[in-house]
Amino acid sequence: MDSKRRMIKKIVQQLGNRLIDAKEQANETVLHIDKKDLPEICQYLYQEQGARLFTMVGNDERQINTMFALYYVFVVDEIRHFMTIKIFVEENDPTFPSLAAHMPAFNWYEREVNDLLGLRAIGHPNRIPLIFHGDQMEAVYPLRKDYIETGMLHFENEALHFVEYTGADVTEIPVGPIHAGIIEPGHFRFGAVGDTVLHLDARLFYTHRGIEKELEGKTLEQAMFLIERICCVCNVSHAVAFAQAVETAANVTIPRRAAYIRTLYMELERLYNHVGDVGNICAGYGFAVGNSQGARMRELLLRLNEELTGHRYLRGVIALGGVRQDIRKDEIDRITNHLNELDTDFQDLADILLNHEIAVDRMETTGRLSLKQVTELEAVGVAARASGRDIDCRRDLPYAAYDQLNFAVIVQEEGDVLARIKVRILEVFNSILLIRQILQDLPEGDIVTDIPKIQPYKTSLGWTESARGENCHWLMVDQDNKIYRYRIRSAAYSNWPVVAVAVPGNIVPDFPLINKSFELCYSCCDR
Amino acid sequence: MNEEELGTDLKKRIKEVLSGSLHIRHVDTGSCNGCDFEMSTLSNPIYDISRFGVSFVPSPRQADMLMVTGGVTSNLEKALRITYEATPKPKMVLAIGACACGGGVFGETYANAGGIDPFVPVYVYVPGCPPRPQALIQGILLALDQYEEVLKRGE
Numbered sequence: 001m002d003s004k005r006r007m008i009k010k011i012v013q014q015l016g017n018r019l020i021d022a023k024e025q026a027n028e029t030v031l032h033i034d035k036k037d038l039p040e041i042c043q044y045l046y047q048e049q050g051a052r053l054f055t056m057v058g059n060d061e062r063q064i065n066t067m068f069a070l071y072y073v074f075v076v077d078e079i080r081h082f083m084t085i086k087i088f089v090e091e092n093d094p095t096f097p098s099l100a101a102h103m104p105a106f107n108w109y110e111r112e113v114n115d116l117l118g119l120r121a122i123g124h125p126n127r128i129p130l131i132f133h134g135d136q137m138e139a140v141y142p143l144r145k146d147y148i149e150t151g152m153l154h155f156e157n158e159a160l161h162f163v164e165y166t167g168a169d170v171t172e173i174p175v176g177p178i179h180a181g182i183i184e185p186g187h188f189r190f191g192a193v194g195d196t197v198l199h200l201d202a203r204l205f206y207t208h209r210g211i212e213k214e215l216e217g218k219t220l221e222q223a224m225f226l227i228e229r230i231c232c233v234c235n236v237s238h239a240v241a242f243a244q245a246v247e248t249a250a251n252v253t254i255p256r257r258a259a260y261i262r263t264l265y266m267e268l269e270r271l272y273n274h275v276g277d278v279g280n281i282c283a284g285y286g287f288a289v290g291n292s293q294g295a296r297m298r299e300l301l302l303r304l305n306e307e308l309t310g311h312r313y314l315r316g317v318i319a320l321g322g323v324r325q326d327i328r329k330d331e332i333d334r335i336t337n338h339l340n341e342l343d344t345d346f347q348d349l350a351d352i353l354l355n356h357e358i359a360v361d362r363m364e365t366t367g368r369l370s371l372k373q374v375t376e377l378e379a380v381g382v383a384a385r386a387s388g389r390d391i392d393c394r395r396d397l398p399y400a401a402y403d404q405l406n407f408a409v410i411v412q413e414e415g416d417v418l419a420r421i422k423v424r425i426l427e428v429f430n431s432i433l434l435i436r437q438i439l440q441d442l443p444e445g446d447i448v449t450d451i452p453k454i455q456p457y458k459t460s461l462g463w464t465e466s467a468r469g470e471n472c473h474w475l476m477v478d479q480d481n482k483i484y485r486y487r488i489r490s491a492a493y494s495n496w497p498v499v500a501v502a503v504p505g506n507i508v509p510d511f512p513l514i515n516k517s518f519e520l521c522y523s524c525c526d527r
Numbered sequence: 528m529n530e531e532e533l534g535t536d537l538k539k540r541i542k543e544v545l546s547g548s549l550h551i552r553h554v555d556t557g558s559c560n561g562c563d564f565e566m567s568t569l570s571n572p573i574y575d576i577s578r579f580g581v582s583f584v585p586s587p588r589q590a591d592m593l594m595v596t597g598g599v600t601s602n603l604e605k606a607l608r609i610t611y612e613a614t615p616k617p618k619m620v621l622a623i624g625a626c627a628c629g630g631g632v633f634g635e636t637y638a639n640a641g642g643i644d645p646f647v648p649v650y651v652y653v654p655g656c657p658p659r660p661q662a663l664i665q666g667i668l669l670a671l672d673q674y675e676e677v678l679k680r681g682e
């Protein structure tokens with residue numbers, strides 16, 4: 001741990017007298033600075049220390065210390081440590097310096113803080129509201145503690161803030177929010193010349209339900225039900241991220257058996273997602289065999305989930321301090337048999353797909369993203385790894401039982417649809433191997449431990465690698481051990497901005513294919 | 528009942544009430560994707576609901592039935608109204624899942640209405656989080672009974 005101490009010390013020294021206060025907690029150093037020093041210090045961390053943006057949280061702390069607070073959480077993978085920059089923003093000057101112009105990954109975070117808390121990023125290149133689509137009659141900031149609930153806000157007049165195309169040859173193609181298939185809502189607007197996409201605007205947050213506000217004032221046990229419903233197909237990874245944030249805050253280590261079973265459920269979640277997603281990508285170019293086979297194998301995995309846990313999508317299996325459901329001996333055999341069948345079944349599908357000339361032709365060079373693009377926009381998960389960004393928090397920031405298990409992180413360089421499908425295919429086999437290890441090494445013992453009361457207003461982090469990438473949860477509890485503020489930064493939130501970058505230069509009919517190759521959840525992103 | 532028995536019933540009833548084909552349009556008004564996933568599951572080779580006469584159509588103008596998932600968010604209220612208006616009469620609406628039925632765990636928030644029935648008249652509420660594929664088929668069957676009555680009355 002020497003290199004870790006040295007690096008933290010170096011960063012603290014660099015801050016010099018600009019540092020107002022430094023606090024160490026768990027695997028995080030919180031550095032409190034003045035807001036005027038923010039751009040310089042973030043740039044230093046980001047560009048010189050190789051830190052990457054993990055999340056950014058705005059919090060109304062006026063009841064605690066008369067001010068709003070912003071937390072910029074960076075992670076330094078090299079030393080497995082979080083460096084959090086904290087600034088205060090005064091009520092009578094609700095502004096802070098924007099970082100988005102130089103570091104585009106901050107774009108959404110800063111706009112979200114403006115929409116929900118009324119804190120304005122000075123110098124932000126894009127002032128369009130992110131979360132709310134309607135023209136609001138008067139400003140409302142739901143995440144402020146003095147916001148008075150008056151039911152749902154109604155937006156009758158939707159302002160259309162899109163890039164305007166003036167050239168006579170540019171055709172504007174609006175798509176959504178209700179799509180032709182059975183999928184979630186989002187609005188896309190293409191500027192196309194002939195059938196080549198020149199520019200893509202995406203408007204999301206249609207499924208914004210106000211979950212973060214709804215969580216405030218809930219007990220931790222109640223909160224679990226809401227967190228499992230952020231997104232159905234990532235629910236285990238969200239639930240585990242939440243449980244880990246609580247366990248870190250309470251300074252609790254869960255029993256080893258519980259850690260293994262959590263890992264099992266998370267890999268079962270990845271498995272049905274990846275298998276189904278590989279099939280869905282085939283639907284993007286009308287390859288019915290792949291689509292049907294993927295859907296069939298996914299259904300069989302969902303049925304396995306139901307047999308094991310009573311829920312096809314594994315909801316309700318994670319408890320604070322462990323898991324709710326144990327695994328019996330006969331269930332271990334059941335899973336093993338299923339995986340043996342899936343292994344050969346899925347290999348057949350992968351062989352067909354990757355050796356089919358037309359299939360490969362449609363995927364190769366389509367929707368290409370460079371390493372520079374995914375790094376600048378802080379993409380995570382499959383989208384990042386397919387473009388050569390070697391990150392996977394199962395390995396880089398191990399949690400649950402991942403540090404006890406052997407697995408490779410799959411990285412491809414090309415950054416096209418084919419690379420993304422290859423990453424998924426290889427990760428399916430990876431998950432199968434991981435589950436076999438878990439079942440073989442499953443330790444005996446308890447599956448849950450008690451969670452003591454958490455110190456009020458202490459912050460903590462929880463994270464998981466879902467099928468789509470890194471999910472990060474940020475928690476602060478109040479004096480009654482209820483949630484004071486909760487921030488959910490999902491993999492989809494980090495990855496949606498790169499979809500808009502991947503599409504231009506491709507033909508319009510390839511958009512569904514490119515979109516499916518990311519297979520991002522709208523509900524995870526919108527919350 | 529399993530999906531095969533339900534499917535046999537479904538095929539029979541679609542034949543009796545709608546001369547053999549039922550066109551369904553899906554509307555997501557802010558779901559967590561769970562109900563959407565279970566709806567798309569109906570088209571996989573194991574259920575293959577098209578063999579019973581059901582097809583999921585891309586436009587509400589082609590639909591006999593709307594299956595609505597999610598509790599209606601601020602940003603989708605208008606989309607739900609427009610979709611409902613665009614659907615030809617007589618039209619069936621199914622509230623799919625706990626959120627569409629009554630708000631689910633979220634209830635009413637600043638951005639979520641907590642259920643679809645203040646916005647559109649509902650034929651059948653299909654509870655579940657998400658409802659299993661068999662429950663979706665059961666919901667369609669119940670809606671067809673009501674629809675038959677509506678047709679008889681000539682509304």
